[in-house]
Amino acid sequence: MTTLLSTALAFLIAYAIYVAALSRHVEGRPEDFLDAGRSLPSWAYIFAGAGVVAASLGLHDHLLLTARYGLQSSHVAVGLIVVALASVLIQKRLWLAARITGSRTAGDLMGIYFDSIAIRLWLLGVLFLFSVPVIAYLLAETGGLMATASAEAMPARLVIWVAAFFLFLFSAVGGWRAVIYVTATLSLLLLILIAFTGTFAGVTFESLAFVARGIDVGDGILADQIPGVIQFSQGIGKGSAHGGIWTTIAILSFSLSMIGVVLSPGFGLLGITTSTRKAFAFNQVWVLGGLLAGLLLIVVPIIAAEMKSAAGADFAGIVSRLASLDQFAAIGFLLLVLSASLIGIAFFAASGASIVTIEVMKRFILPELTGRGQKLAARIALAVIYLAAATIASVTPQGAAIFSSLALSLSAQLLPAFLGLCWLPWISRSAVLTGLILGSIAVLFTEPLGLIFFEGLFVDLPWGRWPLTIHSAAWGLALNLGACFLVSIFTYGGAERDHRQRLHDVLSRDHRIDFGGPAARGAKWSLTLIWAFLALGPGAILGNDFFSQPMFTGGNVALGVPSLLVWQIIFWSLGVLIVWWFAYQSRMSVIVSEPRHSLTLEPALNRLERPATPPWIARLLGRVAGQSTQIVRRD
């Protein structure tokens, strides 16, 4: 099987390099290498967007967690509806705002909208987490999986470096356009392989474990029930939750953390560089909320039930069972898991390189950088990212896991900033910054990194990771939103507000949203909240027995499948309907008219924000280059 797997991967690499070579030929200007000339086609966004969400969720981990915790863990797939809703709220307005102000990245837009370098730096920090630790974690996973599948014929470290080299190679040749083409192709492959693997297993296996005996989880874990609304446990590492950690609050808070994908700088770049007006709604409603969430809900439990082997829940069991039927089917399953990781690696590395070049190199360090210079800078940034990630993945994968756990949660803390940019002009810079600081502290102290540092330096804390079965992102957001709204009360108006209001005036004048009348408006928000309460919130606990032991009947119903699965499928379907309602009916993701660059938000007086080479950098560059460098200012 090792030979077949290597051949399949070599074919994928050849395909990626071919696409990169083609993309290089259509590159109009050298700087198109960074943003594809902001003309990515709709299909690329539609599939790549879904693939990036799947990669950020961590398909590898999602499968293992479902094998370990059963349907309570796979319930988080319903949370993809929340991700789709967040995307509906943000993506169109971000795209419009970028076009109206002429911004190239989400960080650029945030910086000029809030007139803040701190928020820019924050976004760059989040970008770093996605671009190095997350990639390192995904590379380590890829190496581990390949080593296991080849019975150590391909050592993990070798796989890590080979994968990093070839992914770097095609990204450096083809740039952002090639990366998105390949990401979209892998995403389509991923979606088809999920559906195929589930169907193939269902048709060919003599008896499906999921149907025969359910998911074989460990003792004390509820395989097909949610273990309560909340559990007052100290958190992972300090206390145990009875019946499993995936309470309704854990599921809801985990769903909130997944919003971090949509708010990440890389995903923002994907949206901004898309040319089309049609892609957002289709991606959010049918591919992300519909297809991906549905496949993860229905197919992943079937696969997870087959993953139990003598060694525990791992991939060896299902791979050997598939291989006994057909070698190619086993390769297909491995490619399914690998493609999710490869999508994440290629996408976050390329977006990191592009954004660093645009926001750091071009803006602060070398404002006069030519198009060719930008392309070179992006290639160097790519090399540095891959080198750092591959080194960390091969030397300290545990460190990568610890740092990468912060990425989604810290990215989710940008929610108030995005809400301010897209909808709420009264959210001020100081409110966003206060919220970010408090939210980040809460995240740090409910994730391993903060706990390890604090307990190593000072005293043991009485809580562990995700105390009370609440995800760190939700701890952070609770503090973040509270502080943000409180500070906004006191910083409501003033010149800053006038500055922000200019963008909202253009948006409300030229790009109105059709929420309908007061009744329709109220129905939309109230039904969404009721849906969230029943699908993900405390109401989801009803799904444990709702269909197998209906209330007021006193009898049992033999459904053939767990009641919770039926509940999940019903609320996933309703969720898709809600996303469709907002995206299409309210036109929150449908762009009617093409905006033009009509607003300059660049502050004229702020020295820090001025896109000039800071004097100390100019002097340093002058010494390195051996010539006097003039300080260039764009007034």
Place this chain on the structure above:
Amino acid sequence: MQPLNETEALDRHALVMAIWLALGFIAVILFDYGFGAGGIAAIAAGFIAVLAAFAGHVITNAVYASDFTTREVALGLVLYAASLVTLALAALLAPDFASRNFLPLSLGFVAIAAAVIIYMIIRFGLRRSFDAFDVISDFRSRRTRNDTPDGGIR
């Protein structure tokens, strides 16, 4: 039909490749399984995957207001012909393989040919579809052109 610019042509080409790569891989799995334990059902599913990819290609053409390129047609014909030759050779050289798989494979190839012909009739109409295969009239018209006093140049 407006010709696609270079970027649009690449967008279309990349989408076509994505569709064929994903569904083609599924077809390979199903054919391999079908030649082994899977039998007729798996082979039929393999052909359904190929037809789905063809349908995806046609939809892509409709979205981009384009047609199959000459290279795509050539590649498709070469692959189809090579597959038919392989099937014929396998039927001659491996009787066991032929006895199990000849009928489903033949039906599959006929189904693909039928799908292409139906597509052409829907896309171009009956007369233009027939003209595409009407080699005799092609020769005749060429000879008529050559018979003109100016050697075919009017």
